[in-house]
Amino acid sequence: MEIKIEKTTSPKAKPTDESKLGFGHIFTDHMFVMNYDEGKGWNNPRIIPYGDFPISPAAMCLHYGQEIFEGLKAYRIADGSIQLFRPQENFKRLNNSAKRMVIPEVDEDFMLYALKKLVKMEADWVPHSAGTSLYIRPFIFATDPYVGVKPADHYLLMIILSPSGAYYSTGLNPVKIYVENQYVRAVRGGTGFAKTAANYAISLAGQAEAHEQDYEQVLWLDGVERKYVEEVGSMNIFFVIDGEVITPELTGSVLPGITRKSALEVCKSKGYKVSERRISIQEIADAYDNGKLDEVFGTGTAAVISPVGHLKWGDKVMTINNNEIGPVSQMLYDTMTGIQWGTIPDDFGWIEKID
Structure with a gap:
């Protein structure tokens, strides 16, 4: 599938003090989104400006919890290039979670391709300081506007990115x-x-x-x-x-x-x-x-x-x-x-x- 790209017209200011990144509360300019529709499969992959997404108050994920997610990181190394740590394992585990929660599985190779494309596009957001990284959050949730307990027919898959420091403020202290x-x-x-x-x-x-x-x-x-x-x-x-x-x-x-x-x-x-x-x-x-x-x-x-x-x-x-x-x-x-x-x-x- 071809990934469509829509670039933001209002890029955000990037953090200037990487010692104060914290964890999981700053987000980059763009996100990856893909739809699933029963009878059509996963479709319409796109990278669009990061922002709020409209969802029905009756969306099934809000009422019955049909949702899964992953977490991994991108790292900037000494020569300025960027690398991922075992991302294939994350998409394999995403599919294992999907099976349990009766969510359609994804093409793991395509997801790795999409992730690389997104991270490359947001490369300037990957922090440079020791101990920092770009946290990556892929997730899938049911969107059907239906108050009833059954597997959904429609889902959204998203990947958002967050430049982050240490998870614990105490660092490596016990x-x-x-x-x-x-x-x-x-x-x-x-x-x-x-x-x-x-x-x-x-x-x-x-x-x-x-x-x-x-x-x-x-x-x-x-x-x-x-x-x-x-x-x-x-x-x-x-x-x-x-x-x-x-x-x-x-x-x-x-x-x-x-x-x-x-x-x-x-x-x-x-x-x-x-x-x-x-x-x-x-x-x-x-x-x-x-x-x-x-x-x-x-x-x-x-x-x-x-x-x-x-x-x-x-x-x-x-x-x-x-x-x-x-x-x-x-x-x-x-x-x-x-x-x-x-x-x-x-x-x-x-x-x-x-x-």
């Missing part, structure tokens, strides 16, 4: 994580593995409770036995116990993170013992009491690696590695950001250049 005992995020057979809006809305009550206790994030337990660790609200979770790198296995209620997958591959390449398995919060507490809980860290597109300095489960507060980043966390951060920003070789074949 965060405080609160183990949620009251609420449940997901169960097997549900939508936990899909990147859909409802999963994040469900997590807000636990997140609010954590903030009340001065903790940044929530660690969710399984929704059946309420004892096995699953994931953090915006990250997958890893534990280093007695030298072994452990992360919860993918059983259908945990998001298959691309940074998670990359971290596992890096650890294996470095010779670490790596396990994907069920791990209970009691096992974590026992390891801590026995002096074997070496590190805890989260992985995700936004933060990349986020070391955990405190873990609170009930009345028990565990201080991890003296509230300092550990060697595995630091190695993963240095390796993955090094590949993303082009300061070390990409031995894994993960980088996709914007030509």
Whole structure:
């Protein structure tokens, strides 16, 4: 399909102080849009000026939550060129989410082509400072003006771009994580593995409770036995116990993170013992009491690696590695950001250049 382009006649002023970008609140001049219509398929791909979009008050996405999204980044490297980190994995996961939410799948190769075209057009928005990037948000939502529960016949796919700094204002400093005992995020057979809006809305009550206790994030337990660790609200979770790198296995209620997958591959390449398995919060507490809980860290597109300095489960507060980043966390951060920003070789074949 040919992508039509309509350039803005009112370009916005670009940020002059990249130390104050924040995360996800500044948007570029243009966005990618494509329609889906039953009987016609995906059609009318276009790049148009960024702006508000009219939608019916009866649009099905507003009433029944048929929506999915992705998140990835573009990086400016030392020679001024721009590159993406494993974008094919994002579009593959978008289609996995689409299957679960009964949304028509997209052509992954075409989406990569469209994304590259959009990022190239917005190249001047990709920040230059260390630690900054262009955050990329593809998403699909149902637009039928119909108050009824069924898969929609019409959808919009959009990609918007946001020049961003660090996800956490504290940067790579360890965060405080609160183990949620009251609420449940997901169960097997549900939508936990899909990147859909409802999963994040469900997590807000636990997140609010954590903030009340001065903790940044929530660690969710399984929704059946309420004892096995699953994931953090915006990250997958890893534990280093007695030298072994452990992360919860993918059983259908945990998001298959691309940074998670990359971290596992890096650890294996470095010779670490790596396990994907069920791990209970009691096992974590026992390891801590026995002096074997070496590190805890989260992985995700936004933060990349986020070391955990405190873990609170009930009345028990565990201080991890003296509230300092550990060697595995630091190695993963240095390796993955090094590949993303082009300061070390990409031995894994993960980088996709914007030509």
